[in-house]
Amino acid sequence: SQQGEEDPQALSIQEGENATMNCSYKTSINNLQWYRQNSGRGLVHLILIRSNEREKHSGRLRVTLDTSKKSSSLLITASRAADTASYFCATDSGGGADGLTFGKGTHLIIQP
Amino acid sequence: DAGVTQSPTHLIKTRGQHVTLRCSPISGHKSVSWYQQVLGQGPQFIFQYYEKEERGRGNFPDRFSARQFPNYSSELNVNALLLGDSALYLCASLWGREGGYTFGSGTRLTVV
Numbered sequence: 088s089q090q091g092e093e094d095p096q097a098l099s100i101q102e103g104e105n106a107t108m109n110c111s112y113k114t115s116i117n118n119l120q121w122y123r124q125n126s127g128r129g130l131v132h133l134i135l136i137r138s139n140e141r142e143k144h145s146g147r148l149r150v151t152l153d154t155s156k157k158s159s160s161l162l163i164t165a166s167r168a169a170d171t172a173s174y175f176c177a178t179d180s181g182g183g184a185d186g187l188t189f190g191k192g193t194h195l196i197i198q199p
Numbered sequence: 200d201a202g203v204t205q206s207p208t209h210l211i212k213t214r215g216q217h218v219t220l221r222c223s224p225i226s227g228h229k230s231v232s233w234y235q236q237v238l239g240q241g242p243q244f245i246f247q248y249y250e251k252e253e254r255g256r257g258n259f260p261d262r263f264s265a266r267q268f269p270n271y272s273s274e275l276n277v278n279a280l281l282l283g284d285s286a287l288y289l290c291a292s293l294w295g296r297e298g299g300y301t302f303g304s305g306t307r308l309t310v311v
Contacts, residue, residue: 117298118298120298120299120300122302127236127238127287127307128287128304128305129203129289129302129303129304129305130242130289130291130300130302131302132299132300132301132302135298135299175241175242177241179298184247184254184255185244185255185257186232186234186244186245186247186255186257187232187234187242187244187300188244189234189241189242189243190241191239191240191241192240192241
């Protein structure tokens with residue numbers, strides 16, 4: 088079963104604008120990860136944030152985590168056409184026995 | 200270094216048949232996980248193997264099985280295929296203590 092939901096399901100913005108995607112989850116976690124998927128192929132790991140962290144940056148990416156609300160957000164600044172993809176959040180409850188639990192994803196389209 | 204490699208890339212099978220999918224993790228990585236991604240959904244965890252032992256199993260029927268070999272490569276087997284087994288099957292290699300994963304490009308299985 089899916090752990091939670093990404094919001095919105097689809098997002099279309101102009102190149103150069105910022106894109107924000109949200110993720111909610113249901114159970115306690117060890118860490119939360121964001122992945123990108125192009126055209127239904129393999130997933131690319133973007134960033135991991137631990138449960139005791141509140142914010143993390145990597146290049147044009149900024150991730151926040153609010154464990155009290157069981158939610159996370161991914162901000163992509165100064166978007167580019169190459170950022171067009173589906174973005175998934177995935178939670179790791181620790182121990183490896185349950186693997187990663189993914190949401191349904193946000194499909195991001197960057198208009199040139 | 201080669202990433203996670205999966206074979207074949209595409210496969211068409213008939214209902215009731217059996218299928219074997221193969222995965223080689225990143226060189227030196229001892230953990231392999233398998234995920235199923237149905238069109239329009241996020242990946243769902245099937246199995247995790249570490250040092251040739253099953254460490255976790257998702258909510259999949261017994262028709263799904265896997266194994267890991269001494270060289271850490273892995274096979275996913277699905278018996279008595281159903282139309283609903285049509286999906287992208289992803290293999291992932293766990294890196295470091297951070298818990299991030301590197302995914303292969305996947306095997307797209309179509310059951311007709």
